[in-house]
Amino acid sequence: MMRQSSAADGAPLAGAVGKEGRFATLTFERDVAASPSVLWQAWTAPAARAVWAAPSPSVTVEFLEADTRIGGREVSLCKVEGAPEIRCEIGWLELRPEACSVNYEVLSSGDVKQSVALVTANVSGTQEGSRLVLTVQLSSLAEDMAPGYREGFGVGLDNLADTAERTLLLQRVIQAPRSIVWGAWMNAETLPQWWGPEGFSCQTKRIDLRAGGEWVFDMIGPDGTVFPNHHRYHEIRPEGRIGYALHWGENGPKHADAWASFEDEDGATKVTLGMVFSTSAECREAKGFGAVELGLQTLGKLEAFVTPR
Template structure:
């Protein structure tokens, strides 16, 4: 989570005001998105990167991201004219669509500023969801309460907006994770199954690694051509990939996306998520049946793997 970088929001702690070093903060958000989608927006590294910055003048660079119990997330919060703020988050408990618990340590210029225990409780339905976040904060080098209130408040507002334009598709494929991953991350096989029923792919360039790209055209059964450009920013073998979707080669970005792969009793649970750049693009995608078409794509993947 990010903090407010306004230096006026914090003050040095003296021995006389040590009682102010400890605070319990609670944040609540009502989100117009399904509970399952909110959970993905809250935990998926690609989604967290979308909403983490509290304001446009701040950028957040993720150095490490491993959302599983025992994993950690390390990020740098940057703003012109200010020292970088380092945030280390360690995941202590993860109960999908129910709750998460993590520790968070904030430092700047090698000095630890604060430590906190962050508990998130989620609830809701297939239409709306609620998020309640409790932060048990211990300020160390300075009083961090005001910064936490501003940073968490802004970040969770961004989260709600991102969740409301996020699409999540899931399918359990009856094959080992290594096989599913191999079908997805092989430049020879990916174009053979990618796309909804009746679509084929024509590849211009393909390089399936972090920093790589896939420039291709999707061709409908009536011959209509849809230019696509995927830019890959993360590849963790047999775990997840992160990439951005663009309208044609070097065209405007329309979504930040990820695919994750989880073992499930010998099968593989595939989650395909997309945070659309605007609410309008999300609604347009829903309108032309992106959910159904995406599920068809995962169905083609399952059939392809079964045929190997």
């Protein structure tokens, strides 16, 4: 499990105060009960970042942009009742999957820049567990932001560790161009034809594959058991990423935040399907009844659909 925060977490290793501002280098470490691939997705995937970004229930984080690739940026607003909004802009400078990321971060309140920082994240570990080491090189522009960064990153990384520990991750390289794979997924006629594990079929009630749309359907098991499902889509980035919420039946309780991403890989397509369950218990239960194996069967059916023999 993750190491609990201590007073030393985020302590400045070096600092200086001058006319041009305040400078500090902050370091944070977390041990996480998840593999490096899962931790990496929790750290970089916009759907997962939206789950752990808010440091407390009193804080709302609204994402305006989210483009996790080198040269891409993420823009969000941090809102607390009765306080000015804080705008956070992140730009991704380096992304080495499951190993290292580097990004800049600019915090602003109104038209005033509060701070700029260079954030370096290093990931290491095994299938049983991972370590995240984060270095923040901070320049405070309006006031000394180091205490806020220590508190914010400390709580945020605790949230990140918790998120990673209730994330289920599936990946498969499909031997077809990304446009073909995307087309099979984002087509109301074809999606129900392959979705679900082997032996399962879909009975659609409503389907509208767009941001703000939904898919209400029943999964029918090999023995005739009916499993009601409701997907609510909140992000569609053509041929890149889908973000959606999973509900137990039509308008039922949400049990996971999910995303699917699509990447070119030597003429093939790497598909990543991630799910952050509402609780760790739900994640353990899903893994216990074979969700990983059943999910990989679903991606296998997708490959069979787009690469007919």
